[in-house]
Amino acid sequence: xxxxxxxxxxxxxxxxxxxxxxxxxxxxxxxxxxxxxxxxxxxxxxxxxxxxxxxxxxxxxxxxxxxxxxxxxxxxxxxxxxxxxxxxxxxxxxxxxxxxxxxxxxxxxxxxxxxxxxxxxxx
Numbered sequence: 001x002x003x004x005x006x007x008x009x010x011x012x013x014x015x016x017x018x019x020x021x022x023x024x025x026x027x028x029x030x031x032x033x034x035x036x037x038x039x040x041x042x043x044x045x046x047x048x049x050x051x052x053x054x055x056x057x058x059x060x061x062x063x064x065x066x067x068x069x070x071x072x073x074x075x076x077x078x079x080x081x082x083x084x085x086x087x088x089x090x091x092x093x094x095x096x097x098x099x100x101x102x103x104x105x106x107x108x109x110x111x112x113x114x115x116x117x118x119x120x121x122x123x
Contacts (some may be wrong), residue, residue, distance in 0.1 A: 002026045002112050004095050009117030012085055016121070020080040022095030022114055030073040033103035035110060036080045038091035038119075045094070045107050049080060053101035060105075063089075085121045092116040 003025040012018055020036070035050030049069040051057045057069055068081040078095055096110035104110070 002028045002097060004097065004112055004114035006093065006095050006114040006117040009093060009119045011120045011122065014085060014087055014121055014123050016085050018082045018085065018119060020082065020093055020095075020117060020119070022078040022080075024076040024078070024097070027073070027076050028097055029071050029076055029078055031101065033098045033101060034069075034071070034078045035096050035098070035103065035105075036069060036078075036093060037096060037107060037110075038089075038093045039116075040091045047105040047107070048093070050103045050105070052103040056103075058103065058105075082119065085119075087121045087123045090119060090121050092118050 005023045008020040033052045036048040037045045038048050039045040047060050049059045066084045071078045094116045095114045097112045098109050099111040
C-alpha cells in the first residue's frame, strides 16, 4: 500500500509563499490522480487542487491563480506552491491519491491520505 508524507508547512505572513511536498512511497503519482485538500478545526475537509493521471490540473476557485500543483515523477513527489497567502488559507493541508487515473473534488473518492502539514498565515 502506498504511503504519502507531506512536508513544507509552517508559519508565514500574509502575502508570503510556501511550497508543500508530498512524497509517495511507490511510483504512484505517474499513474494515479492526486489531490490536495485542507481542513480547519470544526470544518469539513475541502478540495484545493488536483491533477489526473495525464497531468491535467484543476483548482478550487478560492485558490485559482495563487496556488499551483505540480509533480516530479522521478521523485514520486507532488508539490503545491502557495503564493499570495491569506489568513484564511490557514489549515492543515493533506495530499491524497484516488488510486485510479481519475481525479475528483470529492474527499470520498480518495483512498490514500497523508498525515497532513500545518500552514499558518498571520495577518
